[in-house]
Amino acid sequence: MAANIQDTVILFGDSLTEGSWTHNGIGARLTNRYSRKWDVLNRGLSGYNTEWALPVLRQFLAKVPAQPLVPQVRLLVIWFGANDAVLPHSPQHVTIARFGENLRTMVRLVASPTSSHYAPDTKIVLITPPPVNTVQRGANLAGREPPLELDRTFERTREFAEEVGRVGQSEGVPVVDVWTPMWEAAGKEEKALEGYLYDGLHLNEAGYKIVWEALLATIRKNFAELDKDGMEYIFPHWSYFLDHSLDEFKATQWVCGGGAAAADA
């Protein structure tokens, strides 16, 4: 029974997305940044690769006929690769070629005029996986009960990050490269990545800070209309009441664009 007041930003990815409302991550930061403007939804799926996530995307994005009845997606952030890049002994394993194909399918599901889910006003951003710290990850897995083998290599995750860049380029979608600035912040030393990853794979606050800065720069550079400074609140700043009556306020319907009012008949 939440009426459709605000359009949305959706963060779609694996555990790096799902956990991004902790450690002052990008989910928490975007929610705060777009407060009173857009709702930010967590569609992170811990452990998922692109193969399993693609059918999820088809379900949580509305098809064209239903779009006027639900909040618009103004920004869709797609962030995979950390699980796809596992070694072949894991069921999460996906080949690089298939990973790129799945990312392309995700983008086209929204951006292709022939798609059942075509939404030309939805902006898309891809994020690369961060580098993996196999020293830390190996120690973490070896310490489990029972101990587990190392499931990722530094090099393979790097290749998946590069593949995200290629998909972005060929599809005309901006890519947030978090791999490069994090690797450089660690002085290009794998062990030093522990300053940004709490278990060799998942980001701590310093790691999410790098992602946030790169994401914000990408949004500002590519989508000026998504910069919150140019956006008005849905419900006005409280100083509105200094020169407007409560009756005038009550008589106004404060909703986002995008046909959102349709469902509140």
Next chain:
Amino acid sequence: MAANIQDTVILFGDSLTEGSWTHNGIGARLTNRYSRKWDVLNRGLSGYNTEWALPVLRQFLAKVPAQPLVPQVRLLVIWFGANDAVLPHSPQHVTIARFGENLRTMVRLVASPTSSHYAPDTKIVLITPPPVNTVQRGANLAGREPPLELDRTFERTREFAEEVGRVGQSEGVPVVDVWTPMWEAAGKEEKALEGYLYDGLHLNEAGYKIVWEALLATIRKNFAELDKDGMEYIFPHWSYFLDHSLDEFKATQWVCGGGAAAADA
């Protein structure tokens, strides 16, 4: 175009709510806690009192006929008082009696069978304002350009916190008392509240931690069905794929209850 996949939790209040996705606040924590289950929406309105906020509630909650078309609100957290309690020279000022009446109207908007917005399955929790630190607040206001007079008293905010308790009692709605544990944590010394408030009024991480612990205890005590440990994910844990095929996954419609599928016709 976000299909209605997950029901919602709504945080409704003033700047203490709007800012609660920073400082590891209750918004960020609830979003993380309910990830893959419910969406947590920020309906915090910095500077608003209950007089101005009440018409907002009427707009963002769906009326009865529209409820089957939109996500259900499983939990509505109402947190006001910090602005209502300002002194009469401010336009934000509301009398205690009117504050209590507004809170009651908010609760009944959802809970009364005769209400246009009646939603019997929505659980409601009220939160009290925290204590104010007039030493810190006074210094903050005096340092502005131009300098402003102190706009709150310790005692008046305490009375508003007590009024929230009375409303909860008379309406049969659980109240999260954050005033008392924060006051006790400060050793009942106003100046020591600076350990929990960054400007005498707004919460820092230690302050939000007290609110979080009290909120979580209240949810667990009163609404066992809202405890995430008893809830299933909407989309399953990735280990699902160890013994289910991708085709089986694709053929399943993964949505919350609550008629949410209606809008994705």
